[in-house]
Amino acid sequence: MATTKIGSSGVTFPDATTQSTAATGTVTSVATGNGLSGGTITTSGTLTVACPTFASVGSYCFGGALNQAMTAGSNYGSIQTTTLSMPASSNSGVGGDCTYGTVSGTWKCMGATWALPSTNYAGGTVMCRVS
Numbered sequence: 001m002a003t004t005k006i007g008s009s010g011v012t013f014p015d016a017t018t019q020s021t022a023a024t025g026t027v028t029s030v031a032t033g034n035g036l037s038g039g040t041i042t043t044s045g046t047l048t049v050a051c052p053t054f055a056s057v058g059s060y061c062f063g064g065a066l067n068q069a070m071t072a073g074s075n076y077g078s079i080q081t082t083t084l085s086m087p088a089s090s091n092s093g094v095g096g097d098c099t100y101g102t103v104s105g106t107w108k109c110m111g112a113t114w115a116l117p118s119t120n121y122a123g124g125t126v127m128c129r130v131s
Contacts (some may be wrong), residue, residue: 003113033059055103060110063103070125072113078104079127093097 002014010020030041034057036049052058059103063081064070083103 004048045100048090055105055129057105057129057131060126061103061107063107063127064109064125064127069115070109070111070113072109072111075130076127077104078102078108079104081127115129 005012010018012018031036035052036047061081063079070116081103107127108130109125110128
């Protein structure tokens, strides 16, 4: 496995080349986006890093595509999110009732591939919103 190493003499790359001096140049503008706020900075300023809000790009949830199997690494349109209510319900004894909510956007299946167990089923894996 090729690795990049950082040491006292610089950075050594997998092809055995070493960068021993700092890169030089000028940054003229730093823009912000999801999870990074502070406006566009052109000379000096402060950036703030935050977790994305639910259902925004970069956020995660437990959910799945309704009525279809899921494939790890694949993207899906609007998905069904799953929320477990606690304490346990009297009929299950292990966990509360599930509630579902539909969220739009494109979501990537981050968990394992799973087949569709039954109709009207949603949930089953971790999803990350990618657009």
